[in-house]
Amino acid sequence: MDSNLSYQQVLKEGENLYHPGLSIDCVIFGFHKNELKVLLLKMKYSDKWALPGGFVLREENVEDAAARILEARTGLEQIFLKQFHLFGDTRRSDSGFNREFLEQHGIPYDKDHWLLQRFVTVGYYALVNFANAVPRPDPLSEACEWKDLQQVSLLRHDHNQILDKALETLRQELRYQPIGYNLLPKKFTMRELQKLYETILGKKLDRRNFMRKVLSYGILKKTGEVRTGAAHTSPQLYTFDLARYKQALQEGLQKVW
């Protein structure tokens, strides 16, 4: 929703405000204390949670709309948002849900109301440091919360499918793109980096293989410092070599061909 308008205005006049039949849904993953979470909204009068989303203004680039929606829900600006798929099945959205929704909010409608038409939706995902994001429900929602990925129940429309596809994309991209900057503290141990990978992949990795492979990418620098305070061990602290990290984002982690 566009925060400069009342939700009643938006619901009535959306047809003039927005590009028709197109929505955006954001899968915002948060990483915190070795857990992967996803940001979900619960709309008023609804018993289902949903991905935060919105519409594209008639004079707005789709990329800009996605950034605006992310900022509105999390307060985060200039976050790396990645478009991953357009969901375009005819039966993907539930117009019965939207009809009830209009009734519950007392908005008059007829069968041609813009919210009752078919929508295709563009999925974007972001991976954010959950400690920096402050979830904000919009006027149509009663809650906006981080949920454990394991505990996500049946979502509205096809949002479970959108979430699954985002996670699948993220896991694929771990194969050839670096990850961790903005998610880990500036200095981190090899164990902490491994935990990030394990959390996203949803499985344990072999410690030696992980270290050998991740060092082979040349994106890490030793700081020369160790983490003190832990019992029995003083693990080395690493940091990202940002120039190489950014190069790897462009060119991939390994020269395959």
Add this chain to the structure above:
Amino acid sequence: MDSNLSYQQVLKEGENLYHPGLSIDCVIFGFHKNELKVLLLKMKYSDKWALPGGFVLREENVEDAAARILEARTGLEQIFLKQFHLFGDTRRSDSGFNREFLEQHGIPYDKDHWLLQRFVTVGYYALVNFANAVPRPDPLSEACEWKDLQQVSLLRHDHNQILDKALETLRQELRYQPIGYNLLPKKFTMRELQKLYETILGKKLDRRNFMRKVLSYGILKKTGEVRTGAAHTSPQLYTFDLARYKQALQEGLQKVW
């Protein structure tokens, strides 16, 4: 365009037929004799070539629309089409072009005509065996031809950008997905497979490294036969192990993590 309607009907009544503000553009790569080509259309009255594309019927899945458009242009059915990006910038399409187009075809219009509105477009790409595809111009086009990638000039709207993004996606996917089935003959030499990779990547590869890497994926079987007839050499013939090939399409070529 939907082939069951005259183009005049489509141009006049598109608003009722199609999902609003949404188009599809297909980047159809063809491989033949070690060359990579792309299928382009030239519309009547236009001096610019364009990617073949179309619109999504109101009751049609976006995926199905892409397959329909591919079949209409190439006669190819059940081809692997991959969605790669939604292009959603406000300035991406040229409404001046569409206005001229309506005038040239003698279609009456006002400023609200559906073709003069903003369109976002979904890009799909396919890689086909060019020998099996018979390019077919539609009634609005004067030509539909395979063009060498190197010789593609300035295309209509943002189609050069769409083509570049498709090629970039294809090259990225070569890092972790198998390729070649349906493009190479059933039995092929290592040199022929290498040529396919070199053509897509646009660069030479080291013969030994290529062979070592591609064999490590476990998707090739030796047939025990050799190609005869060439001077001085009798290269081994390989074939794809289809079960492993399909598994690699699902899971990636290498276990990275």
